[in-house]
Amino acid sequence: MFTGIIEAMGKVSQVQPHSGDLRLCIETGGLGLDDVALGDSIATNGVCLTVVELTGRGYWADVSGETLMHTTAGQWQPGHTVNLEKALTPQTRLGGHIVSGHVDGIGEVVKRWGDARSERFRLRAPDELAKYIAHKGSITVDGISLTVNKVDGAEFELNIVPHTLKCTTMDGYKAGTQVNLEVDLLARYLERLLLGERAAEPSEDSGISLDFLTRHGFNRA
Template sequence: MFTGIIQALGTISALENKGSDIRLTVESTGLNMADVKLGDSIATNGVCLTVVDFSDTYYQADVSAETIKHTGFTTYKAGTKVNLELAMRPMDRFGGHIVSGHVDGVGNVTKINQHKDYFEVWIKAPDELAKYIAHKGSITVDGVSLTVNEVDGAEFMLWIIPHTLKETVIGQYKVGSKVNLEVDVVARYLERLLLGDKAAQPATSGIDMAFLAQHGFLKN
């Protein structure tokens, strides 16, 4: 489990094809690798990866074809900067929100507006994720725990302070950038809970407008 508070920036130094998978090498002098062990997890732009080799200044992880398909790894190359966070320890401060490192989809940066004290970043999420994104709710973007400041359909807006721009890859975003999105896990559990006994039925049944109206969540 992670918190979405980025601990260091890293640079992808190599991507080695291994059949349908990729062996990824990430270099970082800012990440504290002192207590890292083989098999530990490191969130890499919000993707939970398992360490298969490491030293004081780098680690390697195998990225499956499934992960590549559903994340921004399809566009990564040697030299790409990534946000890094070690898995949370029980005694750590919980500064962000619950982050699993399981990316739900890839969004696109649609607009960036610079203001005096912050940047306004708009991101278009996949349509199927729009229902999980709420005003003042939490969302993870490339592993960063952020608060949603405005929602317009499947697009949402974030206020990014200068410190976050400096310490994460968000400072490199431009219109068209692809970003890894993980919605708040509480929203997913709530969706499942609302199904009630229908949760045991085949996956073809789910929550739709008729279901919400029947259970009093929509008013005429």
Template sequence: MFTGIIESIGSIRALTPKGGDVRVYVETGKLDLSDVKLGDSIAVNGVCLTAVELPGDGFWADVSRETLHVTAFVDLKAGSRVNLEKALTPTTRLGGHLVSGHVDGVGEVISREENARAIQFRMRAPRELAKYISHKGSITVDGTSLTVNAVNGAEFELTIVPHTLAETIMGDYRAGHKINLEVDLLARYLERLLLGDKAADPTPAQGGSITEGFLADNGYLKS
């Protein structure tokens, strides 16, 4: 688990094809690795990776085909800057929100505009994730815990202050940039809980859709 508060900007030093997937070497910059052991988790642009080697100034991790398929990791190359966060501990200050490091989908930056000293971003999520994104709710973008300022369909807006721009890779974002998105854990689990016993049925388990008809049939809406 993570908090979505980025601890360091690192960079991809190497991406090595290995047995059908990829092994990546991440140079970790100012991230303190003194308490990191083999097998520990580190979020890279919001993707939870396991450290399999620790050369000193970074770590090696294996990136599966599944991760390459469902995240923007496929767009990274040697020299790409990345957001880094170590897994939280029982004494970690929870400054953002609970983040699993399991990416729900790949979004896209639509526009970038100045807003006083901040930057206003408009982003588009995959259609199937739109129902989890709410005004003033939390969303994770490339591992960064952020507050949604406006929502219009599958598009949402974020106002990013100078500190966040400096301490994350968001300063690099331009229109067309692909981003890893993780929706709020509570929203995702709430949807599943609302299904009740029907969660065991194959169709809801795969589609996971809560419709107005479903809510009415199960007593969640009053006529």
């Protein structure tokens, strides 16, 4: 588990294809590795990667086909900058929100503009994730815990202060940049809980609809 508070920026140093998936070497820059062991997790642009080898300057990690399908990791080339966060400990300050490192899908930057000393971004999420994104709720973008300022369908806006721009990869974002999105974990569990006993039914029959909510007393209009 992670908090979405970025500890350092690193970069991809090597990309090795392996029978349909990848092995990546990440140089960690200012991220200390003295307390990292083989098998530990490091969030890399929001993707929870397992350390399989330590190099002294960074780590190697395997990236499965499933991860390549749902994240931007397949686009990474040597020199690509990434946000890094080590897994939280019982002593970690939970300054962001609970982040699993399990990316839900790829979003895209639609627009960027200045607002006083901040920068504002408008992003588009995959349609299937729109229901989990709420005004003033939390969302993880490339591993960064952020607050949603506005929602319009599958698009949402973020207000980014100078410190976040300086300490993450967001200063390099422009229209068309693709990013990893992880929605609020609690929203996903709430959806599942609302299904009740229907959660055990095949997925094609277990979606939450207006009719479902009305029959279970959630819609009294």
